[in-house]
Amino acid sequence: MPDTAILDVDGTLVDSNYQHALAWYRAFRRFGTTLPIWRLHRAVGMGGDQLVTHVAGEQAESGYGDDVRAAHGEEFDSLIGEVAAFDDAERLLSGLREDRMRVVLATSGSSEVAGHLLGLVDGRSYAHDVVTSADVEASKPAPDLVELALDRAGDGDAVLVGDSVWDGQAGVRAGVPFLAVRTGGFSDDELTEAGARHVVASLSELLDHIRGQGRSAA
Missing domain, CATH: 3.40.50.1000 (HAD superfamily/HAD-like)
Structure with missing residues (x-):
């Protein structure tokens, strides 16, 4: 026991998982990257410090990783009232x-x-x-x-x-x-x-x- x-x-x-998936989708779109929402959902639960590379690759992480994490925070803030x-x-x-x-x-x-x-x-x-x-x-x-x-x-x-x-x-x-x-x-x-x-x-x-x-x- x-x-x-x-x-x-x-x-x-x-x-909150589906709001997170949608927030990541919108965040990546800001940087010209469109990822399937189902794929983003499969990554929810992983920390943002590792998610960007996991779903979009090392080039995305090195190019705009911190910015897309900040954008995800802004997008999730707009959805948090629905959680x-x-x-x-x-x-x-x-x-x-x-x-x-x-x-x-x-x-x-x-x-x-x-x-x-x-x-x-x-x-x-x-x-x-x-x-x-x-x-x-x-x-x-x-x-x-x-x-x-x-x-x-x-x-x-x-x-x-x-x-x-x-x-x-x-x-x-x-x-x-x-x-x-x-x-x-x-x-x-x-x-x-x-x-x-x-x-x-x-x-x-x-x-x-x-x-x-x-x-x-x-």
């Missing part, structure tokens, strides 16, 4: 705290965006700590965010909860078991191949699974 839950935010607690929390996000957070688990929120987004999104779920009142891309050198799928979250949580057994293959890859690299939810639009097979030990359809189902592990351990 884990005593610490490291939770992703975008696509896991709040329904809503998943209905059962607060049930998950409150349930984990009721079960005396430490909760650390870890997001590849900026601290400013994280602040707004966490406000949708009252995240800071439930979390023992919050880590963002500003706190690490490399974001997901690098393990830095997960490793820092582990360090902030202190000693204990942790699980990583996320919605994307990039969460899974970061968890595997950090040596943390990955539990996946399909809320980000990735399939069961994709999440399992990325390292998920269990895949669920909702956060409520995830909470029931974690509590079931506790009952089995008892």
